[in-house]
Amino acid sequence: MLEVDQLVMSYGGFRAVDNCSLSVTEGSITGLIGPNGAGKTTLFNLVAGAFPPSSGRIRYLGEDITGLSTDRRFHLGLVRTFQIPHEFHRLTVMENLMMVPPHQAGETLLANWLTFGKVRRNEEEVRQRAEETLAFLELEHVAEERAGNLSGGQKKLLELGRTMMTDARLVLLDEPAAGVNRTLLRKLEEKIAILNKERGYTFILIEHDMEMIEKLCHPVICMAEGRVLIEGDFATVRADERVLEAYLGETVGAA
Template identity: 75%
Template sequence: MLELDQLEMDFGGFRAVNGCTFRVEENSITGLIGPNGAGKTTLFNLIAGALTPTSGAIRFLGEDVTGLASHQLFHKGLVRTFQIPHEFHKLTALENLMMVPPSQPGESLFANWVAWSRVRSTERDVESKAYETLEFLELTHVAHERAGNLSGGQKKLLELGRTMMTDARLVLLDEPAAGVNRTLLRKLETKIEILNKERGYTFILIEHDMEMIEKLCDPVVCMAEGKVLIEGDFQAVRSDPQVLEAYLGETTGDAA
């Protein structure tokens, strides 16, 4: 589904992403781990179109999408969430979901005058889908609450819901566990698992919570200093000497 080929990103004389190459298979949940400063978020920004790589290629669904902007990738089914949720805090949870689907006829002033029945019909369909999404996320009780008043965990669930409103093919999740209490985190894990196994969503997940990575992700890709150190199942990655050194500053001999 997604192929990264020798991806590099330079900021002046600093290379934040250095020759990253790996594939993301359809219907997988790929974990992306590594110490702070490893280049994970920069890599996400490249994949999501927020940055243009210095060199290398990104292919999505067989198409070269290198350098395409975020809004272009959005229309192709590639979307992302953020470590700090980007909700519209003065809109309700329901309204945050309803504004996501693109090309709604109600966005046109002309259509509101001459095609109001189509505008209203589309709005009802979008509203119905938004309520179904809130029900799936177990957030119907906050449907009419301003999104800015939600808890950290509820905001993370709402961000996941916004990706559902787009019928996304590939979702980039940036540290979904950050700032979430354990109860809501377990709920978030369950929803991601259902979307993957039952609804065909593919995920790439940046996370420092190794319990979440172990539960959800296969394969796991570990980065350090802008490079991919190793890719494999969780147990293999966790026990690799390079990974131990990257996280703990140990040499192979020290670890032994």
């Protein structure tokens, strides 16, 4: 589904991503781990199109997307979330969801005057989809709350909900467990698993919470110094001496 081939991202003489190659199989939840500074988020930025790589290629669904803009990748179903949620904090939770779907009938002033009925029907369809998304995420009780007032865990669920309001096929999740209490973290894990198994979403998951990685991810890829060290199941990756050395004493699950 996704192929990253010899990707490089240089800042002056420093290579944040250094000849990185990996692939993601459709229908998988791929875990991406590694110590801070390993290049994981930079890799996400390259795949999502935040900036172009210094060299290398990115292929998605068989198409070379290396030169495509972020919005073009979004319309192809490649969507990312952020470690720090990017909600519109003054809008309600419902409004945050309803504004996501592209090409809505009411996006132009003229359409609101000339095709009011079409705009109204489209808005009702989007609202119904948003209501269904909130029900799935168990956030109906905060539908009219301003998004900026949500807890960290609720914001992460809202970010996941915003990907559901698109035609996402591949979702890049950047540290979804960060700032989330254990109760909401278990709920977040449950929703990701359902979206993967029952609704066909493919995920790449950057995460330092090894319990979450162990529960959800296969395969697991460990990066260090901008490169892939090893790929395999969680137990194999966790036990690899190169992985333990890369973390330099940081906690890696039971290791």
